[in-house]
Structure formats: structure tokens, C-alpha cells
Amino acid sequence: MGRLLIGGHTEILIGPGWPDPLLPPRSDREKAVVITQPGAAAVAARVAADLGAPLLEVADREQAKTMASLNTVYEWLGEEGVGRHDTIVAVGGGAVTDLGGFAAATWLRGIEVVHLPTTLLAAVDAAIGGKTGINLAGKNLVGAFHHPSRVVIDLDTLAALPTPIRLEGIAEALKAGLVGDSRLVDLFASQGVEADLEEVVTRAVAVKVEIAGSDPRDEGRRMVLNFGHTIGHAVEFTAGLSHGPAISVGMVAAGSISAQRYGFPAAWLTDLIFSLGLPVAVSDLSGQVIVDLIGRDKKRTARGVRMVLLQAVGAPVVEVVAADELGHGLAAVGIG
Ligand SMILES: NC(=O)c1ccc[n+]([C@@H]2O[C@H](COP(=O)([O-])OP(=O)(O)OC[C@H]3O[C@@H](n4cnc5c(N)ncnc54)[C@H](O)[C@@H]3O)[C@@H](O)[C@H]2O)c1
Numbered sequence: 001m002g003r004l005l006i007g008g009h010t011e012i013l014i015g016p017g018w019p020d021p022l023l024p025p026r027s028d029r030e031k032a033v034v035i036t037q038p039g040a041a042a043v044a045a046r047v048a049a050d051l052g053a054p055l056l057e058v059a060d061r062e063q064a065k066t067m068a069s070l071n072t073v074y075e076w077l078g079e080e081g082v083g084r085h086d087t088i089v090a091v092g093g094g095a096v097t098d099l100g101g102f103a104a105a106t107w108l109r110g111i112e113v114v115h116l117p118t119t120l121l122a123a124v125d126a127a128i129g130g131k132t133g134i135n136l137a138g139k140n141l142v143g144a145f146h147h148p149s150r151v152v153i154d155l156d157t158l159a160a161l162p163t164p165i166r167l168e169g170i171a172e173a174l175k176a177g178l179v180g181d182s183r184l185v186d187l188f189a190s191q192g193v194e195a196d197l198e199e200v201v202t203r204a205v206a207v208k209v210e211i212a213g214s215d216p217r218d219e220g221r222r223m224v225l226n227f228g229h230t231i232g233h234a235v236e237f238t239a240g241l242s243h244g245p246a247i248s249v250g251m252v253a254a255g256s257i258s259a260q261r262y263g264f265p266a267a268w269l270t271d272l273i274f275s276l277g278l279p280v281a282v283s284d285l286s287g288q289v290i291v292d293l294i295g296r297d298k299k300r301t302a303r304g305v306r307m308v309l310l311q312a313v314g315a316p317v318v319e320v321v322a323a324d325e326l327g328h329g330l331a332a333v334g335i336g
Pocket residue numbers: 037038039040043060061062065092093094095096098118119120121122125126127128129130131132140157160161162165168
């Protein structure tokens with residue numbers, strides 16, 4: 001299995017199958033418990049059997065990241081007698097790694113968490129970098145930084161993902177390449193959506209490891225990982241698109257603004273995103289609604305909106321974008 005380390009605290013193992021032993025060896029651990037979601041239940045059952053651990057299935061998708069769901073987890077941890085030296089194993093997509101990570105960050109003031117991401121998005125993004133949390137009135141409003149001791153990325157599980165779930169992660173992996181690894185972008189350009197999964201995952205994880213590791217508390221440089229997200233989030237909120245497709249549209253818009261400023265090859269990027277089966281435009285969205293939503297975002301300044309742009313592949317910059325440039329970017333994705 002390929003192995004990466006973040007800051008000496010997280011070991012990331014990438015390969016088909018699981019390592020033996022599955023958890024990092026520790027003499028003081030008495031037990032492990034497994035938290036999962038419906039789509040990952042079969043994988044989680046194997047993990048639980050392997051570890052001889054109890055298993056809790058929480059609600060699916062964002063319903064997992066609620067206060068009620070967190071409360072269910074806390075009560076269960078109490079019933080199972082999970083102690084200071086025990087381990088929560090989060091088996092699932094980003095909703096489970098965020099919830100399980102936050103429960104681990106707060107239970108008895110912090111216990112070990114190990115992530116087994118079962119979606120491509122969780123493997124290349126959510127499980128890496130130590131951010132955990134749940135939603136209240138806003139998404140991820142309550143959270144903590146808490147690094148997993150180990151992340152096990154089983155490529156066999158990811159290879160079997162249904163296409164829509166896989167595409168969510170392809171969009172984030174492409175974004176990782178655009179901000180930090182031109183060879184990953186070349187890989188998508190030459191092999192399309194069938195690009196070698198091990199290389200895609202390893203390269204995208206390496207970008208997240210490097211950038212998150214250089215800004216562990218999300219105080220500056222990590223923002224480049226938001227390429228496509230400022231407009232993408234507004235599109236996700238209004239167009240009913242899921243996250244990956246919405247940020248694809250956001251990347252096309254940000255690429256178009258980057259083209260105006262720096263001569264970035266926006267048409268090439270649009271074609272690449274389209275070739276991966278991701279959307280490059282939306283219809284019937286009001287520009288004013290999108291602008292208002294972006295304006296509510298904390299990235300707004302008096303001169304405009306702070307956004308990630310690309311001077312070139314692998315050369316992201318965070319810049320203030322004025323209203324007319326934003327309008328140009330929105331027009332490029334059909335928002336007028
Ligand atoms: N902490 C971070 O840094 C970070 C970064 C990015 C995203 N996130 C969070 O991650 C979440 C999104 O993650 P996600 O896209 O993995 O969504 P998710 O966890 O909601 O999972 C999406 C769907 O995939 C199903 N699923 C999981 N594994 C499967 C498998 N092997 N086969 C078939 N179906 C499977 C799930 O049951 C669910 O229906 C969001 O809550 C987001 O806020 C966190």
C-alpha cells in the first residue's frame with residue numbers, strides 16, 4: 001500500500017484492501033467502535049467483524065451531521081463504555097468522517113479516530129486534513145480540528161462506486177490537480193473519467209496533504225482548495241445540483257475570470273470538465289440571486305468577493321473580484 005504522512009500525526013494508506021492490522025497498533029486501546037451510514041453498511045459490517053467491534057449506523061447524507069445524530073452517537077459511546085484510550089472508526093463518506101471525527105474530538109475531550117472513506121470525495125478531501133463538524137443553522141457551523149491517526153483508502157471499494165457518487169469525487173480530484181498538480185490534470189485530460197484510480201487518489205491526496213499541512217488551522221493558504229467553490233456553493237444552494245457538479249460549474253466560471261485576468265485557457269478547462277461528464281453551465285438561474293448569495297458569504301469585501309483564480313494550472317491566487325468580473329464569470333456558465 002502507498003503511504004503518506006501528515007505532520008507526523010496521520011498515516012494515510014492507499015491501496016486495494018486493508019492493512020493488517022487495520023488499526024495502528026497501540027497497547028493501551030481496549031476497544032474500537034465503528035460508525036457508518038447506509039451506503040457503506042456492507043463495508044462497515046466487514047470492518048466491524050474484522051475488529052470484533054460494535055457498529056452504529058447513522059442517518060444518510062447530511063442527516064448524519066445533525067445535533068440529534070451526534071447525540072445518538074454520544075449515547076451509544078456511553079452505552080459501549082468507550083474510554084479515553086479507545087478508538088472510533090468512521091466508515092463512510094464525508095458525512096460520516098465529519099460526524100465521527102467530531103464525536104472523537106469531543107468525547108472525553110478527545111479520543112483516537114481512524115477513517116475508512118468509502119466515497120471518492122471522502123478519500124481525496126473530507127477524511128484528510130483534520131476538519132470535523134456538524135451542521136446547525138449553517139453547514140459545518142460546529143466543529144473542531146481533530147486529526148485521524150490513520151486513513152485507510154481501499155481502492156477496491158472506490159472502484160465499485162456508482163457513477164454519480166464517483167463523479168462527486170472526480171470533481172474534487174480535478175480541483176486538486178488544478179490548484180496543485182498539473183500531472184493529475186494531464187491524467188484526466190488523457191484518460192478521462194477512467195483515469196487510473198490509484199494515481200488519481202494518490203495525487204489528489206498528496207495535494208490536500210501538502211496544502212492542509214502548510215495551513216493546519218485553515219488561516220490562509222488552504223483557501224486555494226476552494227477553487228470553484230465560491231460560485232459553486234451558490235449554485236449548489238439554488239440549482240439543486242449536488243456538490244461535485246455545482247463546483248464544476250463554479251470552476252468553469254472562475255476559469256473564465258482567470259482567463260480575463262491572466263490568459264488562463266478557460267475553453268480548454270471547460271472542455272475537460274465536460275469530457276468528464278460534469279456540467280459546465282446551468283439554466284434558469286437568476287444572476288442577482290447568485291450574486292446576493294455570494295455577497296452573504298464571509299469572503300466578501302468592500303471592493304468585491306475574495307475568490308481563488310488560476311494564473312496557470314498549479315498556480316492559484318486568492319484575489320478580490322469586482323462585480324463586473326463576477327458577472328463575466330457567471331455569464332460564462334449561463335447565469336445572466
Ligand atoms: N472535513 C472536510 O475537510 C470536508 C471536505 C469536503 C467535504 N466534507 C463533507 O463531506 C460531506 C460529503 O461527503 P460525501 O460526498 O462522501 O457524502 P456522504 O457522506 O453524504 O455520502 C454520499 C452518499 O454515498 C453513499 N455511500 C457511501 N459509501 C458508499 C459506497 N461505498 N457505495 C455506495 N454508496 C456509498 C452514502 O450512503 C450517501 O448516500 C459533506 O458533509 C461535506 O461537508 C468535509
